[in-house]
Amino acid sequence: MQSSIRRTVGMLALLTLSSAGTQSPAVPDTIEGHLAAGKSAAGGRDNTPDFYGLVTALCVAPQRGAPPLDAPAPREDPDRKATYMQPKKAFDDLYWMGTESVSAWLLTSSDGYILYDTANVYDAEDLLIGGMQKLGLDPAKVKYVIVSHGHRGESGGAYLFQSRYGAHIVTGDWDLIEGSLHGYPTGKPKRDIVATDGMTITLGNRTVTLYATPGHTPGTISGIFQVHDRGKPLTAVYSGGTEFNFPNDVAHFDQYLASERRLAALASAAGATVIINNQSEFNGAADKLRMLADRRPGERHPLDVGARAVARYFKIEDECAQAQRLKIMAEPARGG
Numbered sequence: 001m002q003s004s005i006r007r008t009v010g011m012l013a014l015l016t017l018s019s020a021g022t023q024s025p026a027v028p029d030t031i032e033g034h035l036a037a038g039k040s041a042a043g044g045r046d047n048t049p050d051f052y053g054l055v056t057a058l059c060v061a062p063q064r065g066a067p068p069l070d071a072p073a074p075r076e077d078p079d080r081k082a083t084y085m086q087p088k089k090a091f092d093d094l095y096w097m098g099t100e101s102v103s104a105w106l107l108t109s110s111d112g113y114i115l116y117d118t119a120n121v122y123d124a125e126d127l128l129i130g131g132m133q134k135l136g137l138d139p140a141k142v143k144y145v146i147v148s149h150g151h152r153g154e155s156g157g158a159y160l161f162q163s164r165y166g167a168h169i170v171t172g173d174w175d176l177i178e179g180s181l182h183g184y185p186t187g188k189p190k191r192d193i194v195a196t197d198g199m200t201i202t203l204g205n206r207t208v209t210l211y212a213t214p215g216h217t218p219g220t221i222s223g224i225f226q227v228h229d230r231g232k233p234l235t236a237v238y239s240g241g242t243e244f245n246f247p248n249d250v251a252h253f254d255q256y257l258a259s260e261r262r263l264a265a266l267a268s269a270a271g272a273t274v275i276i277n278n279q280s281e282f283n284g285a286a287d288k289l290r291m292l293a294d295r296r297p298g299e300r301h302p303l304d305v306g307a308r309a310v311a312r313y314f315k316i317e318d319e320c321a322q323a324q325r326l327k328i329m330a331e332p333a334r335g336g
């Protein structure tokens with residue numbers, strides 16, 4: 001198999017944290033001001049808010065606090081199969097498998113596949129391996145599995161691909177995975193490739209560049225890569241972690257904000273017009289892929305939302321994180 005991993009440094013330092021490309025009229029530096037700015041960034045084409053789920057999760061009812069390492073083992077939902085959606089070919093070389101909430105993506109290359117996130121432990125077999133088989137793809141061709149962060153919805157199927165197919169697991173959250181007491185009831189993935197900032201994963205004719213975006217978890221990684229829409233290359237940014245289910249103090253919000261601003265700048269510099277992630281309610285992946293079936297000739301791909309929409313996505317995260325940070329500062333017992 002033709003593949004390589006490369007670590008790069010240098011050019012990242014040139015990108016400043018403040019050049020997020022989402023500058024707009026001054027937002028009042030208040031909780032209400034940031035929430036309003038975050039909510040108004042949800043607007044999309046034809047008055048259809050394209051990131052409404054992200055606004056709901058971050059601005060309306062944000063999660064608070066990190067799951068403890070001794071959190072109970074995930075339970076197998078007896079009705080889990082009812083949540084599985086039809087797997088979809090999203091682009092020429094990118095496939096989606098998921099539910100209304102969870103997304104996993106498969107990037108195909110001339111020399112095998114890169115799987116990006118792995119669903120929950122009890123869903124991985126049917127949703128991912130079954131999904132690939134439905135799509136006519138051979139799961140044994142998965143050479144790399146990128147786990148954007150070590151929560152259960154992203155890392156649950158990593159052990160399956162490592163143990164059954166010998167796929168390399170790439171993540172920045174090995175400490176989180178290894179520290180989990182009950183999170184991997186069918187087996188814990190063994191430490192493999194440690195993702196680092198600027199690392200590239202190349203397989204055949206496809207390369208994913210990874211960026212450390214700590215905040216959602218300590219080792220959250222995001223990625224930028226090309227996909228092809230009827231032969232036309234498009235740049236996609238994969239946002240690795242989204243919600244505020246981390247220790248809710250100012251320092252953690254500062255880290256989250258710095259990471260998301262930097263990723264927004266990197267996405268802008270790369271010309272990204274596609275924003276994807278691991279939870280389809282945030283970018284509307286499931287709905288947009290359903291719309292793909294009705295796409296008229298000459299119409300833009302539903303997931304090709306454009307650079308300004310990608311910037312709006314990051315602006316929602318930014319504004320609503322700022323609001324939550326100010327709320328914490330206003331609570332003396334939790335502040336700092």
Ligand SMILES: [Zn+2]
Binds near residue numbers: 149151216241242
């Ligand atoms: Zn998570």
